[in-house]
Amino acid sequence: MEKKITTLKDIAKELKVSIATVSRALQNKAEISVQTKRRVKAMARKLNYQPNLLAQSLLNKRTNTIGVVVPEIKSHFFASIIMGFKDVLRPLNYNLMVCQSEESYKDEVKIFENLLRVQVDGILVSPSSATTKFDHFLNLQKKGIPVVVFDRDSLGFETDKVLVDDYMGAFQAVDYLIQSGCKRVAHLAGPHKLSTTKHRLEGYVDALKKNNIPYDEAYIEHVKGFSHDDGLKPAKNLMKLNPQPDAIFAINDCIAISAMHVVKKLNLHIPDQVSIVGFDDEPHSKYFTPALSTVWQPVYSIGILAAKILLKQLQAETLEPPFRKEIFTPELLIRASSKKI
Amino acid sequence: MEKKITTLKDIAKELKVSIATVSRALQNKAEISVQTKRRVKAMARKLNYQPNLLAQSLLNKRTNTIGVVVPEIKSHFFASIIMGFKDVLRPLNYNLMVCQSEESYKDEVKIFENLLRVQVDGILVSPSSATTKFDHFLNLQKKGIPVVVFDRDSLGFETDKVLVDDYMGAFQAVDYLIQSGCKRVAHLAGPHKLSTTKHRLEGYVDALKKNNIPYDEAYIEHVKGFSHDDGLKPAKNLMKLNPQPDAIFAINDCIAISAMHVVKKLNLHIPDQVSIVGFDDEPHSKYFTPALSTVWQPVYSIGILAAKILLKQLQAETLEPPFRKEIFTPELLIRASSKKI
DNA sequence: TTGTAGGCGTTATCAG
DNA sequence: CTGATAACGCCTACAA
Numbered sequence: 001m002e003k004k005i006t007t008l009k010d011i012a013k014e015l016k017v018s019i020a021t022v023s024r025a026l027q028n029k030a031e032i033s034v035q036t037k038r039r040v041k042a043m044a045r046k047l048n049y050q051p052n053l054l055a056q057s058l059l060n061k062r063t064n065t066i067g068v069v070v071p072e073i074k075s076h077f078f079a080s081i082i083m084g085f086k087d088v089l090r091p092l093n094y095n096l097m098v099c100q101s102e103e104s105y106k107d108e109v110k111i112f113e114n115l116l117r118v119q120v121d122g123i124l125v126s127p128s129s130a131t132t133k134f135d136h137f138l139n140l141q142k143k144g145i146p147v148v149v150f151d152r153d154s155l156g157f158e159t160d161k162v163l164v165d166d167y168m169g170a171f172q173a174v175d176y177l178i179q180s181g182c183k184r185v186a187h188l189a190g191p192h193k194l195s196t197t198k199h200r201l202e203g204y205v206d207a208l209k210k211n212n213i214p215y216d217e218a219y220i221e222h223v224k225g226f227s228h229d230d231g232l233k234p235a236k237n238l239m240k241l242n243p244q245p246d247a248i249f250a251i252n253d254c255i256a257i258s259a260m261h262v263v264k265k266l267n268l269h270i271p272d273q274v275s276i277v278g279f280d281d282e283p284h285s286k287y288f289t290p291a292l293s294t295v296w297q298p299v300y301s302i303g304i305l306a307a308k309i310l311l312k313q314l315q316a317e318t319l320e321p322p323f324r325k326e327i328f329t330p331e332l333l334i335r336a337s338s339k340k341i
Numbered sequence: 342m343e344k345k346i347t348t349l350k351d352i353a354k355e356l357k358v359s360i361a362t363v364s365r366a367l368q369n370k371a372e373i374s375v376q377t378k379r380r381v382k383a384m385a386r387k388l389n390y391q392p393n394l395l396a397q398s399l400l401n402k403r404t405n406t407i408g409v410v411v412p413e414i415k416s417h418f419f420a421s422i423i424m425g426f427k428d429v430l431r432p433l434n435y436n437l438m439v440c441q442s443e444e445s446y447k448d449e450v451k452i453f454e455n456l457l458r459v460q461v462d463g464i465l466v467s468p469s470s471a472t473t474k475f476d477h478f479l480n481l482q483k484k485g486i487p488v489v490v491f492d493r494d495s496l497g498f499e500t501d502k503v504l505v506d507d508y509m510g511a512f513q514a515v516d517y518l519i520q521s522g523c524k525r526v527a528h529l530a531g532p533h534k535l536s537t538t539k540h541r542l543e544g545y546v547d548a549l550k551k552n553n554i555p556y557d558e559a560y561i562e563h564v565k566g567f568s569h570d571d572g573l574k575p576a577k578n579l580m581k582l583n584p585q586p587d588a589i590f591a592i593n594d595c596i597a598i599s600a601m602h603v604v605k606k607l608n609l610h611i612p613d614q615v616s617i618v619g620f621d622d623e624p625h626s627k628y629f630t631p632a633l634s635t636v637w638q639p640v641y642s643i644g645i646l647a648a649k650i651l652l653k654q655l656q657a658e659t660l661e662p663p664f665r666k667e668i669f670t671p672e673l674l675i676r677a678s679s680k681k682i
Numbered sequence: 683t684t685g686t687a688g689g690c691g692t693t694a695t696c697a698g
Numbered sequence: 699c700t701g702a703t704a705a706c707g708c709c710t711a712c713a714a
Contacts, residue, residue: 005484007691018701023693031699053458054399055691058706063395073423079415086441095459098414098439100427117394118436143346228624257628264630283569284623287598289605289630348707359685364709374683396707399690686713691706698701 006047014043026051057119066310067115068098069108069125075226076282077252077299078126081150084303085124088311094121103191103225105130112136122146122310127154129191146313150306153195160313160323162306166196169295169330170203170249173277176332177247178211180339182275186219186238186245188231188255197222197251200279204249219245223255231258239266246274247338253278253285253294260288260337275338279330290336297330347388355384367392398460407651408456409439410449410466416567416595417623418640419467422491425644426465429652435462444532444566446471453477463487463651468495470532487654491647494536501654501664503647507537510636510671511544511590514618517673518588519552521680523616527560527579527586529572529596538563538592541620545590560586564596572599580607587615588679594619594626594635601629601678616679631677638671 008026012019017036025032025040026049032040043049057063066089070078086096097120101108108128113136115123122145125137134157141147141159150162177185187204190197201220208215218241221234231250235258238245248263250256256278263274270276270290278285278294285292305326313319334340349367353360358377366373366381367390384390398404407430411419427437438461442449449469454477456464463486466478475498482488482500491503518526528545531538542561549556559582562575572591576599579586589604591597597619604615611617611631619626619635626633646667654660675681 008693009691019691020693020702021700023691024700027693033699036699050458052399052460052691054395054404054460055706056693058393058395058399058690058708059692059694061706072420073414074417074420076415079413079420082414083441095438095455097436100424114436117391119393119395228628254624257625261628282625283595284598284625287569287602288628349709350707360708361686361710362684365684368709372683377683393707396690397709399692399707400709402690684714686711688709688711690708693705695704696702698699 005052006044006049007052008049010047011040011043011049014047015039061119062121063119064093065095065097065118065120067111067118067120067123067125068096069101069111069115069123070098071103071126071128072100073098075254075280077151077280077297080299081126081303081306084300084305085307088304088307092311101128101131103128103130105132109136112140116140116143116145120145122148122314124148124150124306124310125154126151129194129197132193141319144319146310146316146319148306148310148313150302151196155195158321158323160309161325162302162309162328163325164196164297164302164328164330166199166330167203167206169279169297169332170200171207172203172332173279173293173295174204174207174249175210176334176341177249177275177277177338178207178213180275180341182247182339183213184219184243184245185213185247185249186221186241188234188238188248188250188259189220189222190226190251191224192222200251223251226252226254228254228258231255232262235259235262239263244274248274248276250276250278253280253282253292256292256294256337257285257288260292270337271339277332277338281333286335288337293335293338294333295330296333298328302328346393347385347390348393349390351388352381352384352390355388356380402460403462404460405434406436406438406459406461408452408459408461408464408466409437410452410456410464411439411441412444412467412469413441414439416621418492418593418621418638421640422467422644422647425641425646426648429645429648433652442469442472444469444471446473450477453481457481457484457486461486463489463655465489465491465647465651466495467492470535470538473534482660485660487651487657487660489647489651489654491643492537496536499662499664501650502666503643503650503669504666505537505638505643505669505671507540507671508544508547510620510638510673511541512548513544513673514620514634514636515545515548515590516551517675517682518590518616518618518679519548519554521616521682523588523680524554525560525584525586526554526588526590527562527582529575529579529589529591529600530561530563531567531592532565533563541592564592567593567595569595569599569602572596573603576600576603580604585615589615589617591617591619594621594623594633597633597635597678598626598629601633611678612680618673618679622674627676629678634676634679635674636671637674639669643669
């Protein structure tokens with residue numbers, strides 16, 4: 001039970017050579033004779049030697065660990081991005097430490113402190129919706145730890161970023177709704193400070209403008225979170241307006257589903273009386289009745305690219321501007337919850 | 342840029358005392374004078390000293406890292422359990438390393454090898470559906486690393502386990518369907534070797550028996566995975582049977598949703614012509630049309646308990662039987678996709 | 683009360 | 699080609 005773990009020393013003793021020789025042999029250094037290499041490797045295999053990563057890290061100052069900071073992992077959205085991270089980073093022997101801020105600034109700060117303590121080599125982060133200061137990001141960046149921001153922008157903090165053209169996604173969705181005959185498009189917007197909220201709201205406003213539809217703040221309700229429950233009350237508020245909206249563009253699919261629920265309860269027909277469009281294209285969305293129209297985002301690609309950019313930074317000597325800013329284009333998927341043009 | 346990290350040595354030099362003194366002062370050892378303690382602590386604060394966890398771990402042989410191995414994190418189910426882990430373990434300063442096997446035995450083995458390399462203190466695992474041998478579990482366990490299995494049982498491998506009474510959940514669901522008047526209840530079962538598949542299937546069979554309904558293998562289709570797409574073909578197969586099923590009990594909500602989709606396409610009424618019951622109670626499920634009846638599991642509690650049991654093992658000196666086996670009871674939620682009794 | 687020295691497992695430098 | 703030796707940062711006998 002609890003068999004002792006083999007170290008270089010054990011191999012050295014067994015073979016009556018020095019530890020240094022063993023180390024070099026296992027690293028396949030040119031200066032070691034083929035003979036001893038063979039002997040050492042054989043013994044290593046026999047004793048089932050595994051290098052102690054802790055010791056290596058202590059020396060290298062590299063832990064091969066990447067911190068991933070997301071608001072939550074429950075949503076298909078972040079889970080898929082994390083898959084992208086994993087698929088890029090694991091083959092290169094990086095380990096991921098996934099942390100959830102739960103949309104809390106305080107928790108996010110603590111997470112960053114912790115990631116500093118465990119000495120991650122780099123960080124992939126999508127800021128919480130409560131985060132407006134980014135000193136905790138800057139702090140690590142100044143220590144030479146590369147930080148790549150994805151999906152949600154860190155306004156005022158410069159670093160590599162992989163984002164989505166939320167403005168465009170929203171604009172297209174709302175423009176479509178108007179083209180399809182809707183006159184009073186309402187918006188279930190996200191939490192106030194979020195970059196994605198902001199950009200989608202801008203897209204919404206500009207789509208109205210383009211179509212000469214007067215902009216009315218009453219038709220915008222902000223949700224506090226991204227779960228179904230968060231959408232119910234705001235959706236009800238919208239439906240109490242007079243005149244009633246004939247379309248709702250929601251910040252994400254969960255909220256759109258809440259809205260659909262509310263609208264159905266009022267015995268209004270979707271999409272004839274009220275059209276609904278969401279954002280994210282969750283796998284469930286096409287199975288709702290009616291199937292939810294939504295804005296698809298290339299989640300997996302976002303993960304892949306962000307991870308690759310981080311890798312570049314890990315290999316770079318210094319961490320200097322100019323930083324990259326990559327913007328993916330989302331795509332409007334029209335299903336049955338909105339009218340055909 | 343990249344300010345040097347403070348070590349004990351730096352503090353010692355600054356204060357002209359030995360490193361040992363500094364170390365002891367920061368640990369608040371009784372043998373150190375109040376005076377020097379104050380000086381050391383002040384300097385530590387001033388230089389923003391953070392102990393190097395790597396060095397500590399190398400010494401202690403404890404990394405304060407827990408490996409979490411799940412098939413995937415996309416589903417609400419595993420994501421919620423992980424929340425439970427986090428809420429128990431983070432306050433005690435454990436870090437989680439979440440790994441996804443993607444239902445692959447090979448990947449799972451690799452993950453375990455990796456977790457051994459990074460020297461996790463313990464492991465929380467829900468085996469992949471392809472896993473039938475558990476040597477990789479045993480391997481770590483023999484090295485003194487506690488392994489707690491949750492949700493899916495590791496048949497033949499003894500350790501602490503936190504499971505759900507899948508048999509009971511399935512039995513109740515199917516019994517209910519029969520009580521509500523269904524005569525030909527079909528089952529969309531899970532991948533073959535999974536413990537949960539097995540137990541739910543047994544529950545299904547026994548519920549038929551209890552009600553004197555002949556058991557017919559044709560009414561059981563196994564899905565290959567747990568996503569929507571995996572359910573479509575099997576559901577279609579079921580609906581081709583003659584006589585057609587008048588109820589479907591599905592291994593999880595996603596599959597149930599596929600089934601609902603298929604049934605609706607055939608212009609059959611749910612629940613009057615075909616009742617459908619799922620498993621898991623995903624947050625979306627109540628928003629489908631009709632709202633999905635399903636078997637709820639106490640996911641968060643599973644996470645909490647499994648983590649607590651792991652903690653106990655981490656504190657224990659040795660890793661010895663008898664192991665605990667905790668079984669949670671699921672709960673049938675009747676919504677609109679099944680008939681009322 | 684404090685300092686010295688050895689060790690955790692590895693790698694790199696410098697001799698031989 | 700190989701062996702000592704000194705780090706990495708921390709902790710803990712054992713001495714003083």
